[in-house]
Amino acid sequence: MSAGRMLAGTCVEPGVFELREVPLTETAPEGWVLVDIAAVGICGTDYHIFAGKHPFLDYPRVIGHELSGRLVAPVGALAAGTLVVVNPYVSCGTCRACNRGKPNCCSAIQVLGVHRDGGLCARIAIPAGNVYPADGLTEIQAAMVEFLAIGAHAVTRSDVQAGDRVLVTGAGPIGLGTALFARLAGAEVHLLDLSTRRLEQARAKFGFDRLHSDPATLLRGDLADGFDIVFDATGSAKAIEAGFPLLAHGSTYVLVSVVKDRISFEDAEFHKREARIIGSRNAVEADFRRVMAAIRDGRIDTDALLSAELALADLPDRFAALANDREELIKAVVRPRDGQLPGR
Known part of the structure; x- marks a missing residue:
């Protein structure tokens, strides 16, 4: 060279x-x-x-x-x-x-x-x-802060409260980061992914135990009235559209992933729920610092x-x-x- x-x-x-x-x-x-x-x-x-x-x-x-x-x-x-x-x-x-x-x-x-x-x-x-x-972090830990900040920012945007029933759709890195910070906020966190391997990894490595691989079976039993907050981290327009029926009345839908496609939903059902759609893009300095503190403290x-x-x-x-x-x-x-x- x-x-x-x-x-x-x-x-x-x-x-x-x-x-x-x-x-x-x-x-x-x-x-x-x-x-x-x-x-x-x-x-x-x-x-x-x-x-x-x-x-x-x-x-x-x-x-x-x-x-x-x-x-x-x-x-x-x-x-x-x-x-x-x-x-x-x-x-x-x-x-x-x-x-x-x-x-x-x-x-x-x-x-x-x-x-x-x-x-x-x-x-x-x-x-x-x-x-x-990056005080107190290793070089590799410091390189993980940005992607975790994406999830931390989405959780902040959602205004999640302790005890909220939260669904994170997509158990990849961004979804896991979102789920981790929603859990730190005191939410009851559920994960939805079509891959049972991803879900098992979320259980084994991070202790998540409310795991779902079939959206058609979600709204049953105690979950019949839906979720207070749904985060989409799939990058799939089809998955985003499938998330609308999972919203509880008075709920929030946070779109973390970005897709090229148009998204459609049934307006009457959306209005009946008085739901909110929130786009969450990137992160701000406070999110980066929140993530670094969580890593230093051993919470991540x-x-x-x-x-x-x-x-x-x-x-x-x-x-x-x-x-x-x-x-x-x-x-x-x-x-x-x-x-x-x-x-x-």
Whole structure:
């Protein structure tokens, strides 16, 4: 590899992932900082990009938005080498959403690995306000914060109360994160997934015991009047539509997943329930900090979430298999650099 170059994990087009040699990031714009990437989580968004199913993306794209790293130079009170969590949502700071304290849904948002190249590489530049010190966390734990923050944000958006009956549809990583934070909020958490393997993993690793694999049998017995809050984390339009009849009267439907398709539902039934639909997008700084505190306090078991740890060089041969192994895989984490930066 040439001096001043690095390898970047790139989805060239749907179904094609490769490592491309690109210039090493040496400078940052004013107000931005350089971060040497320590660990990168691979998530459903990355697999959707690989499959050509992401609605907001142009190819080729360097993926990677679940990031931990170390500061190249001091930033305020943070010393060089400080381990940080990277908030990958680059907002404009001036639009109506940003001015209302909602940079997670900025009208001009640029998400690393989606709208702009991501962090599956040795080094990135990021706004200084998008790095949070990861005190008490390991590099791998810090790389898990972003995906857990998605679930934490959804739970906050739902206004869940202790004792609420909650259904999380989709027991993948985002669904599990949502379920974990709903449980921490005191809710009675049920999980629905067509995969009995996923459900058994949720039982064995996290102790969830209200598990359902057939939506047709849900509204029976004690559950006949439905759920106070339903979270969808499936990424399936069909599953989202099937969730509407599961809403109790006075309930809330939180759409965590993103789909390209149109969603339809029976308005009379929806109005009869006086239900709410809430979109939940990304996360804000408070969610990141809430997740870090939960990990530090031992309320979130990151060891149970980690399924595989990979070197960047191994990823091209493994990516398709990871994308296809969604029933047992929770979180694969990549180490994009080992010691010296490539080309140094």
